[in-house]
Amino acid sequence: MDSPFNMPQARALTGEAHKRFTIVAALLSMIDPVRGEPTVHSLDRHPHDSTRKQEQLQKKFLDSFALWASQARWVYSEKIEDLFCPEGEELPVWINHIYKLGRYYVATKIMLKLATKQPDLFTAIHVEAVEAPEPHAFSLKNDKTALKTVLQRLMKTDDPSLMTKLGQLWVTEDPEARFHKACQLQLIVHAEMQLLTLYDHHLEFTPRLLFMGTSEKACFLCHRFMSQHPLTMSMSASHQKLYPSWMPAPCSASAVRKQHKVLLWELSRHLEQTAARDLETRLGIRRPNNPDSTAGPSMPTTESITSGQWSEYLASTAGSSLRTTESTSSGRWTKDLPIHMRV
Helix, strand or coil, X not given: CCCCCCCCXXXXXXXHHHHHHHHHHHHHHHHCCECCCCCCCHHHCCCCCCCCHHHHHHHXXXXXXXXXXXXXXXXXXXXXXXXXXXXXXXXXXHHHHHHHHHHHHHHXXXXXXXXXXXXXXXXXXXXXECCCCCCEEECCCCCCCHHHHHHHHHHCCCCHHHHHHHHHHCCCCCHHHHHHHHXXXXXXXXXXXXXXXXXXXXXXXXXXXXXXXXXXXXXXXXXXXXXXXXXXXXXXXXXXXXXXXXXXXCECXXXXXXXXXXXXXXXXXXXXXXXXXXXXXXXXXXXCCCCCECCCCCHHHHHCCCHHHHHHHHHXXXXXXXXXXXXXXXXXXXXXXXXXXEC
């Protein structure tokens, strides 16, 4: 029997409305891929950012000996950054890797501790695989004036100087060709969208706790789409980056399809308004790049909760959502895989 989590009859949301959305998303990404301040996860907080830093550090290492990576992230970070970034420069990549190992150490320790105290919580979990939708190829084909067309629609005028400014920003004498190439995309359905669509088609699977835990922070478009969705499901964190290869999940039920079309149209209108504003006031100004991933809950959050409280919490939130990502060395998602868990 086929799993209800797979929808073989589902159809992707394509057509002119989707094409218009993808084009403006590509343009906005080329102007500035970071669309705002990230939602800060507790494990990403620098220990010196808070006035209660000493209390936080004590709680983090209470009754434990951390690995060197974890010590580097939470104890020696100030000394490390004074040594390698004395003028406030961006951290070297290798230091960020050490910090990331420290976060994973903390998350793993918490999970093992919980499993040791409450093994029944893990043996009772039922996991079902969700088949990821196939990527969808997108291109402008023979449209050689797509950039000019979208600029005229957004700005409601034909201003040649704007094309010149974009050429300077993208370091090219032919911004139209540069934009055409950037719109050659393999569109991917992110795991958040797969889970959200699953709940739209199967209301019985909707978790009582409307929260989606993510190891990799949600992107700008997933965050925006979900914030407008009737479920108003929240997520653990968002890095606020815009990926032009994003697409909504395929739908099989006509009512769900209609609802998602409306949400996509509203999202497209928001992107167009944002792009017009950026073209007029922010061209050439870019926000700092934000890390994509995080390693899970912080030690203070979990250490203060007893194992009995965890049992009650997980029992009351059966069906909560998680997501995981498969990646390759070639870049972004090959497949984005959601996990639906039932306790």
